[in-house]
Amino acid sequence: MTNAVEVRHLSKSIEGSPILNDICMNVRQGEVYGFLGANGAGKTSLMKTLYHIIFPDTGTVCLLGETINKGNNPVFSRIGSIIESPVFYSHLSAYENMELHCRYMGAGYENIMETLSLLGIAETGKKAVGKFSLGMKQRLALARAMLTKPDLLILDEPINGLDPQGIIEVRELLLRINHEYHTSILISSHILDELSKIADTIGIIDHGAMLAEVSMKELTAKGIDLETYYLGLLGGGEKNVEPYPHGN
Ligand SMILES: Nc1ncnc2c1ncn2[C@@H]1O[C@H](COP(=O)(O)OP(=O)(O)OP(=O)(O)O)[C@@H](O)[C@H]1O
Structure with a gap:
């Protein structure tokens, strides 16, 4: 089965400073992949290179089996995303914002109410929308990402700034989307506990380098919590669970 996301040996420097260093990443189809790293580790930068919002210096990106080159790619219409803070027309309603997005995507309006209901x-x-709470805006951002019933969701820190109730709601929602629509989900966060509750696989990035990709099931089976594993990796300590073989 093709992976939903395949990154091979991707590197990027900005103004002479390396920000991504020989990254390999595999998001399997139908899974939730938690992309974990501290502030400034390189999560957003990698997500931007997936879309070629920033161009990698070296390496390749494959999304849903399609190699991404410079410029637009038809496969983007099968992907929903939240990358950086979502922007809305604040004087318009949720429905009106969704209508504008449909026009931009060249999609009909028939899915709008169903998607707003789902969220x-x-x-x-x-x-x-300017009067929405942060949680409601985050739901609207997810609705926009979900509108075309994508095969892959790429979500950069979608729980940032949410209160505990909002975090629980977004978590339950993503799990529902994953189960009901078999949508592959790549979600980044620096909140370790949250990713451990939602992800099948965890990819750990630090200072622009991918340290490991590891199965949550395997960690749990060995009685290792994600925090212990993460700290072990960062400290160069005993890993106890072998990460997946990395790259090609
Ligand atoms: N346009 C840019 N110019 C210079 N440096 C940049 C640029 N974009 C990112 N960086 C640097 O690259 C590194 C990775 O940043 P990035 O935003 O990808 O990290 P992150 O893991 O998403 O962090 P956060 O969780 O805080 O959003 C940081 O050191 C950042 O300062």
Whole structure:
């Protein structure tokens, strides 16, 4: 089976400083992949290179089996994303914002209400998005990413700034989307506990280098919590669980 995301030996420097160093990443189809790293580790930069918002210096990216080259790629229409803070027309309603997104994507309006319902924001009526809580905006961002029923979701820190209830709701929602639609999900966060609750596989990045990709099931079976594993990796300590073989 093709991987949903395959990154091979990707490196990027900005103004002479390396920010991504020989990254390999494999997100399997149908899984939730938690991309874990401290602030500044390189999570957003890698996600931007997937879309070629920033171009890698070396290395390759394959999304849903398609090699991504410079410029637009038809496969992007099968991918939903939240990369950096989502921007909305704050004086417009959720529905109106979704309509504009449909026009941009060349999609019909028929999925709008269903997607807003899925995200629990179908009842917001004419309320301007500028008056939404952060949690509601995050749901709207997810609704926008989900609108075309994508095969892959790429979500950069979608729980940032949410309160505990909001975090739980987004977690449950993503798991539901993953189970019901078999959507592959790549989600980045620096919140270790949260990723351990949602992800099948964890990829750990530090100072622009991918340290390991490891199965949560395997960690759990060995009675190792993600924090212990993470700290062990960063400290160069005993890993106890072998990461997946890395790259080619
Ligand atoms: N346009 C840029 N110019 C210079 N340096 C950059 C640029 N974009 C990113 N960097 C640097 O690359 C490194 C990785 O940043 P990045 O935003 O990818 O990390 P992150 O893991 O997403 O962090 P956070 O969790 O804080 O969002 C940081 O040291 C950052 O300062």
